Amino acid sequence: MTETDTIQSGGNGKKSLVPYFVLMHFGFLMYAFYSVLGKIATKTEFMSARFILLYAAVFLIIFIYAVLWQQVLKVIQLSVASSNKSMTIVWGIFFGRIFFGEAIKLNMIIGAVIIFVGILILNGDTNE
Numbered sequence: 001m002t003e004t005d006t007i008q009s010g011g012n013g014k015k016s017l018v019p020y021f022v023l024m025h026f027g028f029l030m031y032a033f034y035s036v037l038g039k040i041a042t043k044t045e046f047m048s049a050r051f052i053l054l055y056a057a058v059f060l061i062i063f064i065y066a067v068l069w070q071q072v073l074k075v076i077q078l079s080v081a082s083s084n085k086s087m088t089i090v091w092g093i094f095f096g097r098i099f100f101g102e103a104i105k106l107n108m109i110i111g112a113v114i115i116f117v118g119i120l121i122l123n124g125d126t127n128e
Contacts, residue, residue: 017076021076023068026068031061033095034061037054038055080123083122090115093112
């Protein structure tokens with residue numbers, strides 16, 4: 001097992017990092033979603049009730065993401081966590097397609113594959 005897979009848990013053996021990676025990626029999903037709300041807000045009347053509600057939701061999402069990020073950084077190395085953050089690009093492509101009907105082009109798929117491979121490489125070699 002690598003350091004990425006486990007951490008010390010109070011001397012009682014090792015604790016899995018999997019829940020922290022899941023939490024981290026849930027945070028990235030939320031972080032990517034705020035741009036969806038922002039784009040929807042641009043199509044509403046400035047300072048209308050809907051506009052204000054959408055931007056309030058954006059700030060709430062960013063706040064929750066910031067709290068999750070800080071919790072993740074307590075147990076996952078910054079270099080590993082930061083490299084995983086590029087997944088927000090993949091979520092952005094997905095959300096663009098689902099919510100706005102944007103086309104997913106071949107270069108986007110290739111970019112997403114490169115992101116996945118890069119994350120796997122960086123997460124697989126964290127022994128120190």
